[in-house]
Amino acid sequence: MNVLNEWAFVGIFIAIAWVFPALPIIIARFFGPKKPNAIKLMTYESGVETVGDTWVQFKIQYYLYGLVFLIFDVEMVFLFPWAVAYNELNFFAFGAGLLFIFLLTDALIYAWRKNALEWS
Amino acid sequence: MDCSSVVVCDLLRSGGMDPGLAMFIALLLGVVLVTTIPLVTVIFLIWVERKVAARIQDRLGPNRVGPFGLLQTFADMIKLITKENITPANADRVVYNFAPLLSVVSVVLIWAVIPFTPYHIGTDLEIGALYIVAVASLGTLAIMTAGWASNNKYALLGAFRVVAQLVSYEVPLVFALLVPIMLAGSMGMQDIVYAQAGMWFFFMVPLSAVLLFIASHAETGRGPFDLIEAESEIIAGFNIEYSGMKFGMFFAAEFIHVFTNAVLMAVFFFGGWWGPGALDAPLLALLYLGLKSAVIYFIYLWVRNTFPRVRIDQLLDLNWKFFVPLSIVNVLVVAFVLKILQELQIAVPLNASTNFLATIPMTVVLLLVNVAMTYALIAWLRNRGAKARQVDLANQHEDIVVAGAAGD
Amino acid sequence: MIEINAQSIAFAILAVLTLGGGLGVVLNRNLFRGAIWLMVSLFGVAGIFVLLSAPFLAAVQVLVYIGAIAILITFAVMLTRSMTNLGERFVRRTAGIVVAVLLFFFILLGTILPVWGVDGTRYDDVSAPAENVATTRELGVALVDGNQFVLPFEVASLLLTAAMIGAIVIAREDEE
Numbered sequence: 001m002n003v004l005n006e007w008a009f010v011g012i013f014i015a016i017a018w019v020f021p022a023l024p025i026i027i028a029r030f031f032g033p034k035k036p037n038a039i040k041l042m043t044y045e046s047g048v049e050t051v052g053d054t055w056v057q058f059k060i061q062y063y064l065y066g067l068v069f070l071i072f073d074v075e076m077v078f079l080f081p082w083a084v085a086y087n088e089l090n091f092f093a094f095g096a097g098l099l100f101i102f103l104l105t106d107a108l109i110y111a112w113r114k115n116a117l118e119w120s
Numbered sequence: 121m122d123c124s125s126v127v128v129c130d131l132l133r134s135g136g137m138d139p140g141l142a143m144f145i146a147l148l149l150g151v152v153l154v155t156t157i158p159l160v161t162v163i164f165l166i167w168v169e170r171k172v173a174a175r176i177q178d179r180l181g182p183n184r185v186g187p188f189g190l191l192q193t194f195a196d197m198i199k200l201i202t203k204e205n206i207t208p209a210n211a212d213r214v215v216y217n218f219a220p221l222l223s224v225v226s227v228v229l230i231w232a233v234i235p236f237t238p239y240h241i242g243t244d245l246e247i248g249a250l251y252i253v254a255v256a257s258l259g260t261l262a263i264m265t266a267g268w269a270s271n272n273k274y275a276l277l278g279a280f281r282v283v284a285q286l287v288s289y290e291v292p293l294v295f296a297l298l299v300p301i302m303l304a305g306s307m308g309m310q311d312i313v314y315a316q317a318g319m320w321f322f323f324m325v326p327l328s329a330v331l332l333f334i335a336s337h338a339e340t341g342r343g344p345f346d347l348i349e350a351e352s353e354i355i356a357g358f359n360i361e362y363s364g365m366k367f368g369m370f371f372a373a374e375f376i377h378v379f380t381n382a383v384l385m386a387v388f389f390f391g392g393w394w395g396p397g398a399l400d401a402p403l404l405a406l407l408y409l410g411l412k413s414a415v416i417y418f419i420y421l422w423v424r425n426t427f428p429r430v431r432i433d434q435l436l437d438l439n440w441k442f443f444v445p446l447s448i449v450n451v452l453v454v455a456f457v458l459k460i461l462q463e464l465q466i467a468v469p470l471n472a473s474t475n476f477l478a479t480i481p482m483t484v485v486l487l488l489v490n491v492a493m494t495y496a497l498i499a500w501l502r503n504r505g506a507k508a509r510q511v512d513l514a515n516q517h518e519d520i521v522v523a524g525a526a527g528d
Numbered sequence: 529m530i531e532i533n534a535q536s537i538a539f540a541i542l543a544v545l546t547l548g549g550g551l552g553v554v555l556n557r558n559l560f561r562g563a564i565w566l567m568v569s570l571f572g573v574a575g576i577f578v579l580l581s582a583p584f585l586a587a588v589q590v591l592v593y594i595g596a597i598a599i600l601i602t603f604a605v606m607l608t609r610s611m612t613n614l615g616e617r618f619v620r621r622t623a624g625i626v627v628a629v630l631l632f633f634f635i636l637l638g639t640i641l642p643v644w645g646v647d648g649t650r651y652d653d654v655s656a657p658a659e660n661v662a663t664t665r666e667l668g669v670a671l672v673d674g675n676q677f678v679l680p681f682e683v684a685s686l687l688l689t690a691a692m693i694g695a696i697v698i699a700r701e702d703e704e
């Protein structure tokens with residue numbers, strides 16, 4: 001139960017935290033003018049009328065960075081408990097961690113060699 | 121956390137209230153208190169930021185509203201409140217309104233686990249550090265949704281850049297964070313602070329501290345990493361279509377984020393609230409934390425206002441081809457040295473009762489290793505830079521020759 | 529009977545978040561909004577992990593699923609053409625309903641049987657929270673202990689490497 005009480009704080013925090021940014025926005029609603037017109041509501045792209053659809057296909061490069069990040073994200077998750085327990089572990093554990101990181105570094109080197117980390 | 125250990129809860133219960141409800145109200149009050157701290161600080165910090173930026177650029181900065189322009193932020197707030205809130209006709213209204221809220225919430229949530237004093241912390245989660253990383257990753261989402269919902273090409277382009285940048289720099293950030301966790305043997309924020317009773321982690325592993333500093337600076341998207349809102353390229357990036365208080369919320373989120381990073385740096389590497397007499401006087405402890413954070417915050421501002429912006433390809437290369445390998449090697453080297461020190465009985469367990477003198481041998485060894493690593497790094501970089509310059513020079517020479525030949 | 533206490537109220541809220549988010553994903557015709565609903569659903573799951581005294585998994589859920597996978601999904605959505613107004617509709621209604629009902633039935637069976645028992649005897653201690661909840665430290669020790677999970681730990685690393693290589697090969701196919 002002790003652990004859950006700690007998390008009850010977080011739960012309430014998550015609920016309350018929305019109030020603080022929402023409050024000024026709601027207050028501003030009462031004080032600010034409201035005179036919308038067609039030109040004001042246009043998409044602002046440097047004063048030029050917007051051409052075509054915004055939601056179009058984009059550079060695949062962004063996706064590749066996302067993929068590489070995802071792999072590292074999962075790796076980091078495994079390393080957190082390893083780091084926490086590290087002081088109680090022996091050299092074998094260091095070796096296990098080393099091997100784990102080494103295998104993933106391979107992936108990084110592969111991505112590097114295949115130019116997946118290249119911007120253009 | 122037990123009802124009897126919380127003053128407010130005890131008070132309410134003695135007034136004849138249901139213990140469960142009393143606990144709930146006590147929690148609620150705690151939450152409101154913890155949330156208010158960053159939100160009130162940020163009002164002051166905006167003034168500090170403008171003043172420091174002005175001084176660095178040899179200007180005066182705000183000096184009209186109130187003494188030293190102290191009330192400038194309030195004037196700005198009044199201005200933002202009385203501005204019209206324009207929602208572009210093409211925007212996805214629900215998502216558009218949701219994004220600025222999420223961006224503030226993701227930063228404010230971090231404060232739930234920040235230890236203010238030995239006795240005052242929102243909640244000391246066992247997985248505190250991981251909680252921080254997890255919650256902070258929601259900020260990326262806020263910017264992504266903002267860029268998408270605006271239905272504007274600049275906004276979307278800005279949002280993509282952010283995701284590429286924020287997501288990339290999360291990797292060295294976490295690897296740098298692993299080092300203090302490893303030293304403290306815990307992810308709990310209070311445990312990490314207590315572990316620095318003998319010695320600040322900065323003196324043991326300065327390289328990790330610098331890595332965390334740079335990565336967290338990139339996470340806030342400020343100069344030299346301010347590609348997100350590169351005014352000269354994509355106007356303002358993801359928040360181009362936002363106006364009034366909704367824009368103000370993105371702005372506030374950024375400021376709170378920088379200050380939060382400064383506090384986190386203080387907690388992870390500079391002993392948090394530790395200082396002489398901190399255990400007996402909570403107010404003194406809070407002052408120590410505040411002072412340390414203020415100094416680190418100043419360095420963030422200094423960096424922001426001094427370095428020129430990098431290009432997006434440079435930014436990503438710097439991360440994936442330099443910081444990521446470096447942070448991985450750093451973790452492994454520190455782990456290796458630490459294990460050897462532990463096997464040789466030189467390393468002492470780090471906790472609240474650790475003596476300053478007892479930590480000196482391990483600090484010296486770790487520091488020397490860090491210095492050696494940094495030295496090797498700088499030597500390698502210098503070498504590489506020299507080679508790159510030679511190639512550049514050769515190319516230039518060739519260009520001149522070619523141009524000269526064409527001119528004849 | 530389910531007791532009404534803080535825990536059950538929290539569970540109710542989280543269940544609504546999880547299931548409501550899931551419904552939002554399925555029913556939304558705008559792919560990006562669907563992705564956002566997915567995050568809501570995943571967030572609810574993270575909360576349920578907390579209720580099950582597995583805060584580490586909850587943080588992982590937020591960090592990996594919301595912070596990384598959801599972002600990847602939004603990227604994938606951006607790679608799809610006409611993601612905001614999908615014209616096609618699923619026509620085989622009857623078949624869909626039959627499959628859904630059958631699936632629901634089997635899942636219900638799978639969840640209820642272990643609780644109620646095959647022969648009608650109910651295991652009452654199912655709802656009681658475990659006394660000894662493993663800490664992150666114990667998890668770390670177990671991960672690199674030669675007698676416990678060191679092999680899965682390393683295999684996970686190998687799997688991640690394979691996943692990354694596969695992803696890069698597929699994503700860059702068109703350029704070579």
